[in-house]
Amino acid sequence: MRIGRFSHKGQVFTGQVGEDDKVYPLVGEIYGELKTVAKGYLMEEVKVLAPCRPSKIICVGLNYSDHAEELNLSIPKEPIIFMKPPTAVVGPGEAIIKPPESERVDYEGELAVVMRHHAKNITPEEAADYILGYTCANDVTARDLQQKDGQWTRAKSFDTFCPLGPYIVTDVDTSNLNIEVYLNGVLKQHTSTKYLIFDIPTLVSFISKVMTLLPGDVILTGTSSGIGPMVDGDKIEVFIEKVGRLTNPVIE
Template sequence: MLFIRYRRGDAVRYGVLEGDAVRPLDGDLFGAYRREAQAVPLAEVALLAPVAPGKIVAVGNNFADRAREAGLPAPTVPLLFLKPPSAVIGTGEPIRLPPQSARVEHGAELAAVIGRPARWVSPEEALRHVLGYTCANDVTARDIVDAEGLWTRGKSFDTFCPLGPWIATTLNPADALITCRVNGAVRQMTSTHDMLFSVAQLVAFVSSVMTLLPGDVLLTGTPAGAGPLADGDEVEVEIEGLGVLRNPVQRDER
């Protein structure tokens, strides 16, 4: 099943994508809901980020090739950081390059959307707490991160967390190909099979630190090949069996 979040007129709603139509949902995506009888043409709605998360938990260096590329040892436990909900945008919305940074990079990732509260769950039960998966781009002001030795400011600018285009509930997170293209040229291409920590292990680990709530998003790490973005670029994150997240890149004028 593919869940979308969309705007039609002044209303923002969740729906189920059915070919070139949307079946609106009446109720709570993370609770009880029913599909409405009347479908809406997809062409009549504007896709938004598929979820409005309460928090975004991200994982650094979760691919061995990425750790080697950064000149760092492979971590022995997941390295966590947070991105603010204000960084979220949907497919088609522009990534804005802040004037404070001279090098902004893309980072294609698989994102897990939490569907049920999770606290101290085991890896064996962790995926039962996941509603589904979406494409993500962990955009980073690399020069700021390198200068400060911290992740927060360089990863928290507005528009630095594109998500979309929808939530897929049947994806196998253990073996999905992640591809990133900039202006059509492939920059990143790696399978989630190469993650150091699986999605199940990550959900379990994070739930031992903080309660994961419905609608929270877990970014599971980017592979090697993260590279610079420039004004006028178009960046695509594609996950096999899920879809394509596509965003133009623009300079942010104060």
């Protein structure tokens, strides 16, 4: 199932994208029981929004060994986590805004996990029961500010620094998904989720023992090598096999 958030004539709704690529509004709670209504909209009739509104975005740093090597950092012995605020979220097609405080803003394509249920102190074996699905993400980073500050909060938290979408895919095996990132049509990052240092069940369990995960919360699982800068006028695309393609322009 592909679930998203959409706007039609100013009305925001949750919908399912059908095999005919029409959008069918859903009745009920997105994190509970859902039913589709009969009338669907053509894709050109709706605007695709970010697929969820998380209370928090928990990110995982250095979760691919080649990215750790790229930054001259050691491979971690346990997950390194940090956070982005919900105000950083934008949807497909929305602009990533390069702030004047930064001289270098980088792309980082990642698989994102969307939680379905309230989760606290769960085991890796229980994790799948708490996950709604998966979407594409771009962990946009002001690289110069990250290096200047010595910690990551400011560099990761500007408005528009967390593009998500286009949809939440609920029925996909994430053990070996191809991930590609294109800058202006040129392939820049290429990896597979099979190379994650800490897999998704491990991450969900680890984070749930630190903080309570709420329905709609998002976990970014880490990026591979090949990160690089974006400038005004660029187009960045995150493609994840069986999940989708997230495209955003970049502006000053």
